[in-house]
Amino acid sequence: MNVRFERLALTTLVMPEGRLDFGAAAGFQRHIEEVLAGAATASAAVIIDCSALDYVSSAGLRVFLLAARAAQRAGISFALCALKPAVREVFELSGFSRIICVHTDRATALASAPREPA
Amino acid sequence: MTEQRLAVPSDAEQLPALTRFLQEFWSAARLPPAQALPFELALEEVFMNVVQHGSPAGTAPRVEVSLSLRDLKLTMTVEDDGPEFDPLAAPPPDVTASLTARPVGGQGVFLVRQMMDAVSYQRVGARNQLRMTKEITRSSRNRSRG
Numbered sequence: 396m397n398v399r400f401e402r403l404a405l406t407t408l409v410m411p412e413g414r415l416d417f418g419a420a421a422g423f424q425r426h427i428e429e430v431l432a433g434a435a436t437a438s439a440a441v442i443i444d445c446s447a448l449d450y451v452s453s454a455g456l457r458v459f460l461l462a463a464r465a466a467q468r469a470g471i472s473f474a475l476c477a478l479k480p481a482v483r484e485v486f487e488l489s490g491f492s493r494i495i496c497v498h499t500d501r502a503t504a505l506a507s508a509p510r511e512p513a
Numbered sequence: 514m515t516e517q518r519l520a521v522p523s524d525a526e527q528l529p530a531l532t533r534f535l536q537e538f539w540s541a542a543r544l545p546p547a548q549a550l551p552f553e554l555a556l557e558e559v560f561m562n563v564v565q566h567g568s569p570a571g572t573a574p575r576v577e578v579s580l581s582l583r584d585l586k587l588t589m590t591v592e593d594d595g596p597e598f599d600p601l602a603a604p605p606p607d608v609t610a611s612l613t614a615r616p617v618g619g620q621g622v623f624l625v626r627q628m629m630d631a632v633s634y635q636r637v638g639a640r641n642q643l644r645m646t647k648e649i650t651r652s653s654r655n656r657s658r659g
Contacts, residue, residue, distance in 0.1 A: 417561050418528055450550070452557045453621035463612055481550045488627045489620050490608030 398426045406440040406508045407433070408501070412447040415455035423455070427462045431471060439471045440508035444501055446477035451485050463495045476504035515542055516581040522573040523563045523593060531556055531578060538580050544587075548649055551628035552580075552589055555645050558621035559591045559600070567595040567641065585649045592642045599634045600643065601626070 396419035401408040407430050411423055427441075434441055443459070451459075459475070466473035474496040478486060486492040498504035519534045521527040535556055539549050556578065563576055574595035581588045605626075606619045626632050629645045636642070 416528065416532075416557055417525060450553065452554055453624060454557075454561070456620050457617055460612075460615060460617060467612060480547070484550065484628075485554065485624060488624055490606075490615075493609075494612040494615055 396423060398423060400430070403505070405434075406442060406505065408442050408444050410444045410447060414450040415448060415458070416450065416452050417454040420454040420458050424458045424461070427458060428465070431462065431465050431469060434469075434471050441466060441471055441473050442498075442501070442504045442508065443475045444477055444504075445475055445479065445482055446501070448482055449479060451482050453489075456485065456489055456491055459491065459495060472509050474498055474504050474507065476501050514581065514583045516579060518577060518579045520575055520577040523560075523568045523576050523595065524573055525561065525564050527576075528557060528560060531560055534578065535580065542582055544582075544649055545651065551625075551647055552587065552645075555589060555625045555629060556591070558625050559643055559645075562600050562621065563591070563593045563595060563598075563641075566600075567593060567598045569596065582649075585651065586646060587649055588644060588646045590642060590644045592637070592640045594640050597636050598641055599636075601632065601634045 396415060397412040399410040399412070401410070409427065409430055415423055430441055463473050476498040477500050478497060486497060498507060517534070517538050519531065521530060532553060535552055536549070539546070560576060563574065568574055572595070574593045576591065576593045579590045600622045603619060603622060605623050606616055625645065630647045632643070632645050634641070634643050
């Protein structure tokens with residue numbers, strides 16, 4: 396699976412593309428771990444922009460759950476945004492949309508991310 | 514009625530071939546693409562369950578997937594000749610648990626049960642048989658062929 400990254404001030408945007416299935420999960424997990432390790436400063440935020448993500452299975456949900464926990468421990472704000480219907484359905488049915496912050500689009504996610512310290 | 518079968522060893526490397534098998538069945542039967550998700554997900558979850566929990570070390574049971582479409586009712590059957598294992602016997606995860614308390618495993622079969630109209634397990638001779646059915650709806654306008 397292809398993953399793109401963007402950095403906006405203290406916010407790192409991660410954009411997975413295509414299918415996050417069992418075969419893609421381990422590689423995606425490594426990417427997320429690297430991003431979280433690199434973001435570990437006060438008021439940092441990680442946003443997973445899912446606008447190009449077509450499919451997620453329980454193997455992908457597991458990566459998001461572990462990432463959200465690791466971010467919480469490190470004091471990093473963690474959210475997902477722009478879920479396609481197929482991905483949103485899996486998030487809602489699993490109850491993950493109640494434990495992981497999900498925004499409708501990137502603009503809303505960025506507006507909710509912590510501001511840079513003055 | 515349309516029916517297709519594919520048999521593979523229970524090896525994670527076979528997942529793309531199974532997904533392709535489902536996608537080809539889907540387009541040949543001209544089913545609405547947006548409704549493939551429950552079957553794609555169920556195929557991955559059930560197959561990976563056999564690979565990860567139903568294949569004792571050093572063995573690779575044979576997994577046979579069949580898809581059968583009657584009117585608009587699609588039945589997917591996944592059979593394997595591994596040790597007896599009923600994936601439906603596990604309790605569902607607590608979907609109200611907090612981020613830290615939520616168990617990492619056990620989501621797959623739960624999702625399959627949520628998405629399908631019916632899911633049943635049977636031990637048939639020396640094989641595990643998991644059967645999933647769901648009605649396909651033609652409510653949305655068909656896309657052009659291609």
